[in-house]
Amino acid sequence: MLNALPGFWQSELSAEKALAVSTEFSQIQVDDSENVYWVELRPHQSGCSFICKWNPETEVVTQLTPDTYSVQSKVHEYGGRAWCLTDDQIFFINAADQQLYSQCLKSPELITQLTNDPDIRFIEPIYDSSRQRIICVAEYHDSEDVENKIVSINLESKCIDVLVQGSDFYAYPVLDSENHQLAYICWNHPEQPWTATQCCVATLDREGDVTAIHNVAGLRSSESVSQPLFVNNQLYLISDRSGWWNIYHWNQLTGELAGSVLAPEDMMSSPWQSGLRHYAVIPSTKEPLVCSIRIKHEGCEIWLDDRKLDLPFSFFSALSCSENFAYCVASSGDTKQGVIRINLKSGKYQVISGCEKPLTINNCSLPEPLSFSSGDVTSYGYLYPPKNVSYQLSHDESAPLIIFLHGGPTAATYPVFNTKIQFWTQRGFAVLDLNYRGSSNYGRQYRFQLKHQWGVIEIEDINVAVHELVKRSDINPEAIFIRGNSSGGLSALNALCELDCFTAGASLYGVTDPLVLNGCTHKFESHYLEWLIGSADKDKGRYRERAPINNADKIDCPVIFFQGEQDKVVLPEQTRHMVNELRLKGVQVEAYYFPDEAHGFKKSENAQTVLNKELEFYQCRLGG
Numbered sequence: 001m002l003n004a005l006p007g008f009w010q011s012e013l014s015a016e017k018a019l020a021v022s023t024e025f026s027q028i029q030v031d032d033s034e035n036v037y038w039v040e041l042r043p044h045q046s047g048c049s050f051i052c053k054w055n056p057e058t059e060v061v062t063q064l065t066p067d068t069y070s071v072q073s074k075v076h077e078y079g080g081r082a083w084c085l086t087d088d089q090i091f092f093i094n095a096a097d098q099q100l101y102s103q104c105l106k107s108p109e110l111i112t113q114l115t116n117d118p119d120i121r122f123i124e125p126i127y128d129s130s131r132q133r134i135i136c137v138a139e140y141h142d143s144e145d146v147e148n149k150i151v152s153i154n155l156e157s158k159c160i161d162v163l164v165q166g167s168d169f170y171a172y173p174v175l176d177s178e179n180h181q182l183a184y185i186c187w188n189h190p191e192q193p194w195t196a197t198q199c200c201v202a203t204l205d206r207e208g209d210v211t212a213i214h215n216v217a218g219l220r221s222s223e224s225v226s227q228p229l230f231v232n233n234q235l236y237l238i239s240d241r242s243g244w245w246n247i248y249h250w251n252q253l254t255g256e257l258a259g260s261v262l263a264p265e266d267m268m269s270s271p272w273q274s275g276l277r278h279y280a281v282i283p284s285t286k287e288p289l290v291c292s293i294r295i296k297h298e299g300c301e302i303w304l305d306d307r308k309l310d311l312p313f314s315f316f317s318a319l320s321c322s323e324n325f326a327y328c329v330a331s332s333g334d335t336k337q338g339v340i341r342i343n344l345k346s347g348k349y350q351v352i353s354g355c356e357k358p359l360t361i362n363n364c365s366l367p368e369p370l371s372f373s374s375g376d377v378t379s380y381g382y383l384y385p386p387k388n389v390s391y392q393l394s395h396d397e398s399a400p401l402i403i404f405l406h407g408g409p410t411a412a413t414y415p416v417f418n419t420k421i422q423f424w425t426q427r428g429f430a431v432l433d434l435n436y437r438g439s440s441n442y443g444r445q446y447r448f449q450l451k452h453q454w455g456v457i458e459i460e461d462i463n464v465a466v467h468e469l470v471k472r473s474d475i476n477p478e479a480i481f482i483r484g485n486s487s488g489g490l491s492a493l494n495a496l497c498e499l500d501c502f503t504a505g506a507s508l509y510g511v512t513d514p515l516v517l518n519g520c521t522h523k524f525e526s527h528y529l530e531w532l533i534g535s536a537d538k539d540k541g542r543y544r545e546r547a548p549i550n551n552a553d554k555i556d557c558p559v560i561f562f563q564g565e566q567d568k569v570v571l572p573e574q575t576r577h578m579v580n581e582l583r584l585k586g587v588q589v590e591a592y593y594f595p596d597e598a599h600g601f602k603k604s605e606n607a608q609t610v611l612n613k614e615l616e617f618y619q620c621r622l623g624g
Helices: 419-425 444-448 457-469 487-498 528-532 540-545 572-585 604-622
Strands: 024-030 036-042 048-055 060-063 083-085 089-093 100-104 111-113 120-128 133-140 147-154 160-164 169-175 181-187 198-204 210-217 225-231 234-239 246-251 256-261 279-282 289-296 299-304 307-309 315-321 325-332 335-343 349-354 368-374 377-384 399-405 430-435 475-485 504-508 559-564 589-594
Touching: 024 083, 024 315, 024 325, 024 335, 036 335, 036 349, 048 349, 083 120, 089 120, 120 169, 133 169, 147 169, 160 181, 160 198, 160 210, 169 225, 181 225, 181 234, 198 225, 210 234, 210 246, 225 279, 234 256, 234 279, 256 289, 279 315, 289 315, 299 315, 299 325, 368 457, 377 419, 377 457, 399 457, 399 487, 399 604, 419 430, 430 457, 457 475, 457 487, 475 487, 475 604, 487 504, 504 604, 559 572, 559 604, 572 589, 589 604
Parallel strands: 399 430, 399 475, 475 504, 504 559, 559 589
Antiparallel strands: 024 036, 036 048, 048 060, 083 089, 089 100, 100 111, 120 133, 133 147, 147 160, 169 181, 181 198, 198 210, 225 234, 234 246, 246 256, 279 289, 289 299, 299 307, 315 325, 325 335, 335 349, 368 377, 377 430
């Protein structure tokens, strides 16, 4: 074993390797011959996405869409499912122009552009075989006010016709097996898809026009519904009416929802992207079988009705099923993302693509699920201990701790392999990846505790977590750091303002004044801050109180800032103002500005500089 203070351990996992983003897998579909298709995002190919196919007979993966296309939608800015499969074609949205294309499966070189309107973006295409058309969500950018609609695109004439409009947002269009009914999700401002949505069913006539619309779920404002699915003309969906995102089916005779899979666990992740799938229904001679992903703090599970499948993974997504197999994206604490096939009878799995293990098990820090309670309040997180095959803590040593804060802020972090965390644990740091109150996948009540409380309750949760962790003998109470980017940066800076337990902190393009966000965000998030903080007009005092830029005088510990000069969300002038205020107070500050970056660091060399400078900054405070 080598000797060095924790925080100064040497590692071959350089900043360059830690930031070499891995291939991402999503949007799985399977055909009747058990050929499996998915979308593969490849950072090493300029972040382009391609549709790939796995043949079960040859077990060979081939890329279907050529390098000159990238399968990505920008609807809602966050995108989602950007393709669909038929017997002989695939239809996809191309990233560069956001238009719809078709590709022949037998002759993949035959690609046809179906739409040609630069003011319209498309997402979630589905094939209407009865009328030879595509139905999808369209987002119109031809005026100052962005409009979202459900439209049809005739494959022969290429004409675009509006089927449904009037709501602010639409998602998840699905047809029944006879193409007589169209189900979809819709919602209006100021709601988000994880706060309140509706599921509607539209009746279609022979020509495919909508003759009637029936609301199935979500009339009340306290229900988030998502992921409708027709199986044998039976409509299924996910709703959090019980307090958890569970699976229901709709009784057309009574007009009521009945539980299909009910448990005190979320069965989908927060719907930032449209069209993703977390369950499947398999027709059978008896009752249909429901295959579902259940998200728990300890890790995700896959269940087939009431039987849990024993799988060595901690996170699943993009679920698709045939009669005998389930296909999904899987990962774990020591395994990168990949596509797997699960035999539903035996429970055995097979890796189809990906699922690499970059570090050996004795060189990889595995997440420890923790909860932190104070009174009747509980928050959650994952502790990654320092781990390096060449070093270990001696009996009288303790590790410096870094608090990681996810963005969103209503997103979540999961116990999966992350090279950016391993970069720190390889050097002798412990990392707490915190799911503060408001994070997704701990139920609706936990998620809603952030309503009007952003900038307050996550600080309380950080405080409780730190005080619990410093009681451990392996955590150094004199070396506690906190970091955050974007919305997580606001929480990190507010924690530095309100708490005195930190040795230093880092803000990566952190939000310093939430009022500014009101004027520069897109339609999807244009009312988000009303939910997080309150009305920008009526609650302006609340905005001022929670803006780190107005509380810089409360910070006493060293802070390092990283800021893009082209950032329109966090203005460089605001970061400079905070830096100057702290320097006038005598606080040790470092600030790095990148002329060629906006909100987020896209260039590899800049991202490496950030990580290396942050490491040096912390090491200087450790006194090694």
